[in-house]
Structures are given as C-alpha cells and as structure tokens.
Amino acid sequence: MPQNPAPQPGAMPQPGAAPMPQPGAAPKPGLPPMRRFARFFLDRLDRVSLVSKLVASTLIVLIIGTAGISYSIRQLVGNYLVDKIDSQLTNQNAQFIYTGAELMKSSDVLSNMPNNYFMQVRDAHNADPETWLLPTTLPDGLVSVPRLPASGSTNVTFGEPFTTSAIVTVAPHQGIGRGDIKAASSPWRVIALKVQDDKGRMQNICYIGLSMGDTYDTINTLTRYCVTVGIAIVLIGGSLSALIFQRTLVPLKRIEKTAAKIAAGDLSQRIPSAPENTEVGSLAASLNTMLARIESSFREQEETTEKMKRFVSDASHELRTPLAAIHGYAELYTMQRGMPGALERADESIAHIERSSQRMTVLVEDLLSLARLDEGRGIDMTQRVPVTTLVEDAADDLHALDPEREITRGAVALVRRPAPAGGADSAGGCDLAVTPGPMPDLALTGDVSRLRQVVTNIVGNIHRYTPADSPAQMGVGVVTASIAPAALAALPATDESMRRFLDAAEVGGSMGVGTDYAVLRFVDHGPGVPAESRPRLFERFYTADPSRAREKGGTGLGLAIAQSVAKAHKGFICATATDGGGLTFTIVLPIGPAAPAPSPTDGTAGEGQGGKGRAKAKGREGAKDKERKGSWFGGK
DSSP states (O other): OOOOOOOOTTOOOOTTOOOOOOTTOOOOTTSOHHHHHHHHHHHHHHTSOHHHHHHHHHHHHHHHHHHHHHHHHHHHHHHHHHHHHHHHHHTOOHHHHHHHHHHHHHTTOTTTSOOOEEEEEEETTSOSOEEEEOOOSSOTTEEEEEOOOOTTOOOOOBTOOEEEOEEEEEOTTSOOOHHHHHHHTSOEEEEEEEEEOTTSOEEEEEEEEEEOHHHHHHHHHHHHHHHHHHHHHHHHHHHHHHHHHHHHTHHHHHHHHHHHHHHTTOTTOOOOOOOTTSHHHHHHHHHHHHHHHHHHHHHHHHHHHHHHHHHHHHHHHHHHHHHHHHHHHHHHHHHTTTSTTHHHHHHHHHHHHHHHHHHHHHHHHHHHHHHHHHTTOSOOTTEEEEHHHHHHHHHHHHHHHOTTSOEEEEEEEEEEOOOOTTSOGGGSOEEEEEEESOOOOOEEEEOHHHHHHHHHHHHHHHHHHSOTTSOEEEEEEEEEESSOHHHHHTSOSSHHHHHHHHHHHHHHHHHTOSEEEEEEEEEEOSSOOOTTTGGGGGSTTOOSOTTOOOTTOOOSOHHHHHHHHHHHTTOEEEEEEOTTSOEEEEEEEEEEEOOOOOOGGGSOTTSHHHHHHHHHOOOOOSSOOGGGOOOGGGOO
8 A cells, every 4th residue: 555645844634635746846757758848847947047037038039030030031032033033034025036046146146245044946846956045154164054844845834934953064174163063053944935937836945044043142142141130139139138137127136135134034124116117116115015014013013012021020010019918917917816915906907908908909900991991891882971071070079189289171172383483374283272261061972981980090190190289271172183083093192193183183173074073181280201101101000110119009000991991982092291391181082073064154153162062062961970970089
C-alpha cells in the first residue's frame, strides 16, 4: 500500500485531496512528454526577472516584425521586377522583330551592337532552331542561354512568359570570375511568339528571353539592406527597451526595498509618491494607505496591550490596598483579643475593615460597570433626559459641598475668539463660552442615571481637586455641527478633537446643516492638569501621583466611566485648559438632525443658540426628582 506524504506544518489536510504541487518541483514522471517539457519550461521561465522577460519579448516582436517586413518588401519588389520583364516581353511585335532581325543578320550588325535579349527562331513545327541574338553584356568566353523546349516539341504556349533555367558555357582559360558565372546562371524569362506570313499562316516560332540576373541582383541587394537595417533596429530597440524598462521599474525596486524594511519591523517606511495617473503611482498610493492603516493598527494594538498591562497592574494595586488593610486589621484584632480593652480596639479594627471592604466594593462595582459599558450592556437609551435639570442639580450639590465657592450658571454658546493684533478677522477661530444667565431648557433621549453619574463624577472632581473658594462655571446649550455622531464618538479626548468639533460647529452654524448637539460645560479655576496628561485623565486607574495615594477618595475610574457613557450616547467628552488656569470639561451629546433655518416671519431669528434650545425643549420637568438625583452626598 502506498503511503501518503507527511502533511506540511501548519497545513490543514483535506480529506481525499491530492497534495499541492510545490513551486519549482520536477515534473511528475507520469505526465506526457509535451506536458513535461511545457512544465519544465514554465518553471524555468518563472525564475527569470521581469525586466529580462520584457526585453526578450520586445526583441522577439522586433525580430518578427523586421523579418516580416523584409520578406514582404522582397516579395513585392521581386514581383514588380518580374512583371516589368513580362511587360517588356509581352509588348514585343513578333513580325517586326523577326523582319528587323533578319535584315540586321544579313548585314552582320547583330554581333557588334550591345544587347540583353536572347532570340531563337524555329520553324512552324518548333524544329530547326536557329539562335539569332545572344546577350553581349557578359564577359568574353561566357555564354548564357535559356533552356528551351526540345526541338519538335508541341507543348508550346504562345504569348505567356515563363521562367526557365540557364545553360552556361564557359570558355577555358578566360579568367572569368565566380561572380560573373553566378550572374550568368540566373534564370531566364522567356516568351514564345508566332511569326505569320502575308496570308496569316504561322511561318515561324520566335523565342525571346531576358535574363533575370539584374532582377536577382536587385532583390539580393535589397534583402541585404533590409537585414542590416533590421539588425540595427533590433539592437537599438532592445537597448532602448532595456533602458526604458529599467527606468520604469525603478519605483517597483523602491517598493521592494520598502517592503523589505517593513518586513524587518520598520512600519514607518513609506513608498515614494509618483503620479497617480500611472500604474506604479496608483499602486504606491494604495500601498501607502494600506501601510498607514497597518501602522495605525499596530500602534493601537501596542497601546491597547500597554493599557491592558497598566490596567491589570493598577487594578491589582487598587485591590491589594484594601485587602492588605483588611488582613492587617484582622491580624491586629487576633493579637489584641486577650489584652485589656480589647473590645474597644476590636470596634476600631472592625470599622477600618468595613471602610476597606466598602472601598473594594465600590471599586468592583465600577469595574463591573465599565465591563458592561464596553459590552454595550447596562445602559438604557430609551429614557428622556432633562439635561438642564442634571446640571442645575450638580450645581446645587457643589454649592452644598463648598458653600464659599462662587458658582456661575448660564447658557453655552459658540463665540468667536478675538483675533491677534494685525491678524485677519477669522484668525482667532471659535470657542465655546458660558454666558451668565438662565440655562435653556434642554432634553434628549438617553440614560438618565448614567448621565447623572457622569455629571456627578465631574462635579466631585471639582470638589476634591480645586480650592473650596475658587470659582466655577456650569452651563448647557445647543450647538449645530456638521459632523456625524458616529464620527464624533470615535474622536479621542484631545485638544485636537475639540478643535475639530469647533470647526464643524462653525460650519454647521453658518450653513444651518448637520446635527444639533447638547453641550454641557464645567469650568473650574484650580491648579489644572498639564497638557501632556489631560488625554490620560480618561484612562482607567490613571493618577498623576505615582504613589497612587487616595487621600482625596475616588477609585480612578470615574472619568473612564464618564467617557464610556458619553461614547455609548454617540457623544464626546474632553478636558481642556481654562483661560487663566484650571480645567474645563466639555460633554457633547447628540439631540437630532438640525432643523431648517426659520424664516424672518417666525420671529425667532434673533434668539441665537439659546432660543434654539428653548424651541427644541418641551420645558423643564415641574419638580426636581430628588429620589433620582444621585447627588454628591449619595455617591456615584
């Protein structure tokens, strides 16, 4: 029984499938000879470089083309010269030639005049041949005559030229060259004509012939010329094609080198650009796009891996701290259980253990909440959210926590920054500002409890990390921006993303197209956060303190939860620097497509962004629902 070959590593064997042929393998002995030869030839051909294949193909085309043209020219010129000889022979008048030749023969003139013709006269029965004319252009001692039908032959066709071979006679000791003998051996073109008497009866048969030596010499000369020119064309064409192909394929060499560097691990390499209307330029553009995506994917994968490692490390640290406290106080209670006053010290140990367990419980609940948000669970997007009520409740909570803090409430609107001195009017750009005054009534569809948790986390950070007497501003408003909610949710929490949203808001506000967004803005004037650390505020367990001390409370997951909730609502959250120092949190949540611009008769043209929010809202809920408030005193 023949045994199957061992499967290759990593290959998935298919039941009943024949083994795949390996590139460059020898042809199977069971194939027919022609197929084996074709397989062998194709295998060897695949190993030849592309430039060599193109140059060889060009040379083959040039050789075939020049050979075909040379053969066509040879045939065309040869047929033309033969037709010219036939025309000369056909246009002869046999009676006139016979009479004139007979007179010149009697006066012995024929032997002294130059002549290219051959003439032989026979009787009416094609017998008794008599040669009257011989060509005189050949050297002395060399005679060439056509081979004519035998004497008495009846197989004669009159008036139609025919080709016949030559009979060459060379006199000895004349020193005749080989070239002359070869020219004399050229075929003859002969025509048979009738010579009639006065009564119209055939009297004689006249054979007139012209040597084709000059014709053959012309054709051979033309052939040599065509071959010479053809060889020159092939050589020049092959050289030019090799240079052009090598020059054209230089970008492919660059692509090859770039691919080798990328394979070595340098994902920042890019292919030099070329005009995109060319095949190589289009390929380079496509490959550069693909490489950018691959590099971005690798970078995201590395960042995700790094974040996961940091998350596991931070989570382990955060969980270890309360567990170590529980373990330590339990051991302390065991050690002091038999000492005097153990009951009082036991109460103190139990209180510490309870606080540590509560912290660990909050931490685990926050982790579970983040996991559910990442999976798209744990959020109800069908509720009506009174955005204005959430912000006002947060302001009341902050005032209760810090009675000395000045809290300003107002409407958020898109304003233009002042242009720098000497700059254009549009050089300042746009920004969001909280205008003191009543907040516009605003509502959207989402999860009330989750959005309340986001606002509470931000207000809690203001309470914990800023001085109790530093001012704060809070506001809501509606901004129309020409950016889709899905694209907005995909933006990272950076200053550049905020500028992109502001640019989209400027376009949407001027053209009245896009999506209406509810903008919540919380401004503090505390110590702030360095620019390089602001994007990391929304990372899980991030803290600027390397010792990871939690003297001010919190688990380090509040802003991470806030970002996950905002993204679940197809929104955006970002932390930017406050003018004059401090930190500003901006939450952008989609409401719906922008309504068409109102006509002047509607009486709403001067209401601005705040008027638009009041037109969209149904009115603030009549009473604050304290049971759903989730204030700072109620935790997250």
